[in-house]
Amino acid sequence: MGSNYIAAVAGSSILAPMPTIRFLPGEKLLEVPRGRLLIEAIRDAEFPIASSCGDDLACARCGVRILAGRVNREAPIERDAKQRNRVDPELRLACAVRVHHDLEITADYWGPL
Numbered sequence: 001m002g003s004n005y006i007a008a009v010a011g012s013s014i015l016a017p018m019p020t021i022r023f024l025p026g027e028k029l030l031e032v033p034r035g036r037l038l039i040e041a042i043r044d045a046e047f048p049i050a051s052s053c054g055d056d057l058a059c060a061r062c063g064v065r066i067l068a069g070r071v072n073r074e075a076p077i078e079r080d081a082k083q084r085n086r087v088d089p090e091l092r093l094a095c096a097v098r099v100h101h102d103l104e105i106t107a108d109y110w111g112p113l
């Protein structure tokens, strides 16, 4: 290994085994298993999250703001649910997002930033 290994690591985009979500306001941090649904991680963190469809991409009540970090691209089913329910296009539906990278998130009803 040695310096070649370190150079390879520094030059790659190695994924952390447990991405960390930072919840704002409040600064709470939570490590989650890679690929966990964001809505499940929010519940794990004991933050309130609206839902009336059983996480089925129908109600669009689970909208959160991704303040930092990368998430999967919005699929047509998510975009349609937001349009149908007149949800701010800037929000992501937490039941449609899987956590693969560190994130910073908030919801409008969690309080001012």
Ligand code: FES
Binding pocket: 050, 051, 052, 053, 054, 055, 056, 057, 058, 059, 060, 061, 062, 081, 093, 094, 095, 096
């Ligand atoms: S919980 Fe209903 S769309 Fe996400």
